[in-house]
Amino acid sequence: MQNSDHLVWNADPVAIDLGTFHLPFPITLYGIFAAFVIIYFGYQWLAPDNQTEDKEPEIHPLKLTGLIIGSFVLGQLAFLILPSPTISEIGPIQLRWYSMLFAGSFVVGIWLTRKMFIHAGRNPLEVDQLFMYVIIATVVGARLGHVLFYDPSFYFRYPFQILAVWNGGLASHGAAIGILLALYVFVNKKKQMSFLWLTDRVVIVVAIAGAFIRTGNFMNSEIIGEPTEMAWGIVFQRLDMVPRHPTMLYEALLCIVVFAILWKVYKNYNNNPPEGSLFGLFLTILFSGRFLLEFTKMEQAAFAADWIFNMGQWLSVPLIIAGIWLISKKVDWQKKPQINA
Structure with missing residues (x-):
């Protein structure tokens, strides 16, 4: 777009707006953090003892999936009892x-x-x-x-x-x-x-x-x-x-x-x-x-x-x-x- 002799730049910095997603139940923020901590240490525990530094740990997909799901469930259950801030919606999500x-x-x-x-x-x-x-x-x-x-x-x-x-x-x-x-x-x-x-x-x-x-x-x-x-x-x-x-x-x-x-x-x-x-x-x-x-x-x-x-x-x-x-x-x-x- 031109204004006089100069280009006018007014582009929207938001490329994609996905709106707001309402969650079916509230999620505890501390529980999410706890889940990532559990996943990190659980991943180290599941890795073979003879694993070399230069190779990716060979962990069975079912074990890895169970670790991820179980970690988030444990995190949420713990902080549904303990005090924690919660979220009931995500967004607006803007890329x-x-x-x-x-x-x-x-x-x-x-x-x-x-x-x-x-x-x-x-x-x-x-x-x-x-x-x-x-x-x-x-x-x-x-x-x-x-x-x-x-x-x-x-x-x-x-x-x-x-x-x-x-x-x-x-x-x-x-x-x-x-x-x-x-x-x-x-x-x-x-x-x-x-x-x-x-x-x-x-x-x-x-x-x-x-x-x-x-x-x-x-x-x-x-x-x-x-x-x-x-x-x-x-x-x-x-x-x-x-x-x-x-x-x-x-x-x-x-x-x-x-x-x-x-x-x-x-x-x-x-x-x-x-x-x-x-x-x-x-x-x-x-x-x-x-x-x-x-x-x-x-x-x-x-x-x-x-x-x-x-x-x-x-x-x-x-x-x-x-x-x-x-x-x-x-x-x-x-x-x-x-x-x-």
Whole structure:
């Protein structure tokens, strides 16, 4: 839709609205949580004692089905007696473009990571374990990053709002820190795998996932830019009628470029790049681009409004320095690396 010389964006962030489902009987929330705990420990108990780490446990489908059903029944019976909040309806259930793109980024990421693990001769089942770490680290890191970097005074006054992720507020720099910590923990549990070997492959996935997520931000009309009269400026009608830089689309394009560069280097080294090379390139290129694009973005941290650089730029600087140090000091560009730490 055109308004004057600029595109007007007013898309509904909700892709599918399934309405509200009324339950035949109330369900206890604590009972649901208890059921997942029982399933987790029950699954470990059902797994064979001689099960190796690299193989999926072989559990009879009937036993697994019984564990799931029994766990939910036990959870509900227990908390129908004990005090627990309950729900009698679910909804309205709305599938948002952002959520679908966020989930899609993990689906693509799992597929691509499995492909790279197979290239390296590693068991692709390790990827399932890895992504449990990454998913939790992404959400927790991104949320805490937003809380600490962009609006700490609000969340210190209202700490329960930290859990209200549905109200928005995820910081990519926080997600990056969370993922790195999760990878460090994961590597320490694995044999013949180094931190840099793993990060080289994960950053390829993170780059393409960033493009998915920033496209989701566009669907939500969030992370908008400063006003502009450039021909490609966009009016985000849900916010105001001012043409602005579509900064989230700039960042999505940047992520695609970074992904293309990393994948090209990965293939040029026959799927076995020098350790630290892709990680260093990712940090240097992505966060240098982010530093420049922040000049077009609205300041998200109110307390940093008078700073010479905004919060996103200050957070990018140490990551850029780390990337330059890696590719100039730690990477042996002439030597084919080994997977072993």
